[in-house]
Amino acid sequence: LPARPPEDGLFSEDERELLAEQGMEMAPGRRRRLLNEQFLLYMALTRASHGLWISYPLADEEGGALMPSLLIKRLQELFPALNVETAENLSGPSTIVHPRQALSQLAVRLSEAKNGEQLPSFWWDLYNWFAVRKEWAGQGKRLLAGLFYKNSPAPLTEETTRRLYGRKIRASVSRMERFSACPFAQFLSYGLRLQKRRVYKLELFDIGRFFHAALHNLTVSLLEEGRQWGELTREECYRLAEDETARLVPRLQEEILLSSQRYRYLAKKLRDTLSRAAVFLAEQDRKSRFKPLGTELSFGADGELPPVVFTLRNGSQVELVGRIDRVDLARGEGGKAYLRVIDYKSGRTDLSLEEIYYGLSLQMLTYLDVLLVHAREWLGEEVLPGGVLYFRVHSPFIRADGLLPAEKVEREHRKQYRMRGVILADEEVARLMDTGLLQGYSEIIPVALDKNGKFYSNAPVWDAERFSLLRCHTRRVIKECAEAIMSGQVVIAPYRLKGEKACTYCDFKPVCQFDPLLEGNKFRNLQAESGERIWTALRQELRYSQPADNERLEQLEEKEGER
Structure with a gap:
């Protein structure tokens, strides 16, 4: 106070003044609005008839310190005899006005x-x-x-749960992740099926759908032609991306990208982003022995692979279904087959061991588990986990102090398109993913090799045992979530982990009315754990609670020993 006028509009303040001098009528600029604000303050402060009370906060709602307005300093200069009192010392009838x-x-x-x-x-x-x-x-x-109000919904009765979900529910992995983040959000989204009111504008979700559909269509076209990404030239990538954009743009949210010049410009930006992503996918494919085996591979009743089915304690069944963006296959020495899962993301995403442990990130490990379990029926052979990776579709910005040569810009872009995630702790697998990797950092996967050709100690790699531990853990977490859902659990309990909160991007805040100041409304604080503590906990969990999975783990350990 006074408020800083927003810096909106196309013209700068100097340009506004220049146009005004030429006789053009302009909307009030920043200086004029600042003067208006000062005038309104003057009017407010001089309208008191008996006395004037002025208060200001010392902290915001989260306890962060706030600086007093410049107005306070000015008043203290005008009236040096004024004493500032804290609100704690002001109480009783004298404060009631x-x-x-x-x-x-x-x-x-x-x-x-x-x-x-x-x-x-x-x-x-x-x-x-x-x-x-x-x-x-x-x-x-x-x-x-x-x-006396308590913002704490009662659990659903058995009858309500049965009528709401039925005896057999078909669920996605993201539903279980939503339950792990906050049970009440899962109930609102999948039980009551509440949805955010759709407005006629392009959402981040729409952009993600566009990129998924475009890359899926491009990959399918190449597979049908018997070609690989690596066979495409830069010019072909641009042409295919432009053709795919022209085909998809009219289908996106009722032709919204054709509704105005602004959206048409955005469509061109999406085309350019898709073109650049296609170029780097082709480049990565040329340097990799892993080749696409399938895209948008679905598992479920009508999918290429069967669903994951859990039978719960009350006799209900949960059928887990999903769709895998991309599956790649490579063969190493001795003909051993490795599978890796690639997920396309338009936002910045990485694989967090803590989030997997707490059930907040189950998707990639579940996808890998489905592929490995059904590999013999699908491919006719057993396969080993190669890795789970995210490929980000975006237009990266390059930070530099001055102009960079084109070669360096290309090199910096290549780093920005490096996939994130985790791979098998096997240097052979790393070289299958990046055939040019001998020493140093890979430009394709998030690992580096030392001068002896070994992984650095902090490399994001897991051995076969750890992949098996996490696969078993994700099954257990999914089953526990399903048990809780079918038992009617709808508690408002959003998680908080290292500053991340379930409420940050939740659409249901107006419904749940979660308030940490209310009795019973508390964040479910998840303890930040070290990697070693998590691995120890996972081993104990498997030994004592999953005898069937324990057998699978021992089999994988035997295979790892043979390797």
Whole structure:
């Protein structure tokens, strides 16, 4: 206060003044709006008839320190005899000047009384004053109801759960991740099927769908022609991306990308991003022995692979279904086959061991598990896990102090398109993914080799045992989530992990009304754990609770020993 005028519009302040001097009528600029703000402040401060109270907060809602407005400094210069008092020292009848403000203070005092503090009779008299006046009685009742309100929904009954979900539910992995993040959000999204009101604008979700569809179509076309990504020239990548963009743009949210010049420009940006991604996918393919085996591979009743089925304690069944963006296959020495899962993302994503452990990121390991379990039926042979990786489709910005030569720009772009995730702790597999990797950092996968050709200690690699541990863990977590869903659990319990919160991007905040200040509304704080502690916990979990999975683990350990 005064508020800083937003820097909007096409013209700068100097350009506005120049146009105004030429006789053009312009909307108020930043300077004019700042003067208006000063004038409104002057009007507000000079309208008091008996006295003027000015208050300002010392901290924001989360406890962060706030600096007083420059207005406070100016008033202290004008009236040096003024003393600043803190609100803690201001209480009692002298602070009551208006019913609405008094009602707010009364709420605080009654809350203190509810917690066992002695309340002066004045505040009870004030409450009675509100109770006998019709114009304020309604607000007084709502105040009292709010004091005893608990934002804690009761669990669903068995009958309600059965009618809502049925005896057999078909669920996606993302549904289980949503439950792990907050059970109530899962209930609203998949139980009540609430959806955010759609508005006619392009959402991030739409952009992600566009890239998924485009890359799927391009890969399918290449496979049908018997070609590989690596056979495409840069010019072919541009042409195919342009053709695919022209085909998909009219289908995206009722032709929204054709509705205005702004959206047409955005369509060109999407085309350019897709072209650049295609170029680097082709380049990565030329340097890799891993080749696409399938794209948009579905598992479920009508999919290429069968669903994952869990039978719960109450006899209900959960059928897990999904769609895998891309599956690649490579053969190493001795003909051993390796599979890797690639997921296309338009945002920055990485694989977090903690998030897998807490059930917040189950997708990639579940996809890999499905492929490995059904490999013999699908491919006619056993395969080993090669890795799980994210390929980000984006237009990276290059930071530089000055102009860079084209070769260096290309090299920096190549780094930005390096895939993220985890691969098998086998240098042979790393070289299958990047045939040019002998020493140093790979430009394709997130690993580096030392001068002896070995992984560095902090490389994102897991051996076969660890992949097996996580596969078994994801099964257990998914089954536990399904058990909780079918038992009617709808508690409002968003997670918080190292500053990340389930509520940050949740669309259901207006529905759940989660407030950490309310009784019973607390974040479910997940403890940040080291990698070694998580691996130890996973081994103990497998030894004591999953005998069937334990056998699978021992078999994989034997295979790893043979290798």
